[in-house]
Amino acid sequence: MSLIDTHCHIYSTEFDADRSAMIARAGDEDIIKMLMPAIDVSTHVHMLHLEQEFTETCISMMGLHPCSVKETYVAELKVVEQYFQERSFIAVGETGLDFYWDLSYAKEQYKAFQRQIDLAREHDVPIVIHSRNSIDECIDVITQNQKGNLKGVFHCFSGSIGQAKKIIDLNFYLGIGGVLTFKKSGLDLVLAQLDLNNIVLETDAPYLAPVPFRGKRNECAYIKYVAQKLALVKELPVDEIALKTTSNARRLFNV
Numbered sequence: 001m002s003l004i005d006t007h008c009h010i011y012s013t014e015f016d017a018d019r020s021a022m023i024a025r026a027g028d029e030d031i032i033k034m035l036m037p038a039i040d041v042s043t044h045v046h047m048l049h050l051e052q053e054f055t056e057t058c059i060s061m062m063g064l065h066p067c068s069v070k071e072t073y074v075a076e077l078k079v080v081e082q083y084f085q086e087r088s089f090i091a092v093g094e095t096g097l098d099f100y101w102d103l104s105y106a107k108e109q110y111k112a113f114q115r116q117i118d119l120a121r122e123h124d125v126p127i128v129i130h131s132r133n134s135i136d137e138c139i140d141v142i143t144q145n146q147k148g149n150l151k152g153v154f155h156c157f158s159g160s161i162g163q164a165k166k167i168i169d170l171n172f173y174l175g176i177g178g179v180l181t182f183k184k185s186g187l188d189l190v191l192a193q194l195d196l197n198n199i200v201l202e203t204d205a206p207y208l209a210p211v212p213f214r215g216k217r218n219e220c221a222y223i224k225y226v227a228q229k230l231a232l233v234k235e236l237p238v239d240e241i242a243l244k245t246t247s248n249a250r251r252l253f254n255v
Ligand SMILES: [Zn+2]
Pocket: 094, 129, 130, 131, 155, 156
């Protein structure tokens, strides 16, 4: 049962004590690839080092996280662009809008999001969208930008059926993680109504651990709990969920 974790921050300090063991545990669960979204200049180097150490398994994206859009965002975006001039990446991200923590840089978040959409188009790679408290706003931005050739994923999707359908109509994917296993998330009812063609799995490790580890540090091996829950929701064997979501991830990220 090969799985791809399409979104994990395994270069973050939460894993400093046991990173190699954690990656080995993921290997034991047949997680064949771990795709790493970038955050900002404070973590790019750590991410790229990890990619070098585990080539083919831990694969980097490049971008600027909306929570890191502050007064330095223009310089941060320059760094992202420079990296893209030096080498290729599987995706731009993570980018998007986060209106949960702080609204004071909302305007700049929109600008950084737009620049990264343009970058994804220039380099013909998918875009990984973070849409906390901003799904409708992110859908609007992508709608304005979708001229047929933009592709990507709304990572950590936890919206309504209406929002899910809009995202799929835009030719984008839904990144499904631990939230699916939370009681009362309602995400099970949404996914029951969708086919699997636009679904990819993710952990968002170290955040959002699925049940039975909710509230604890998340790690890539736990993606199997998300796959198992999705199998229950779709009334399909978990092997079929793995096959389908892995092939979706391969198609989207070209890995
Ligand atoms: Zn995110």
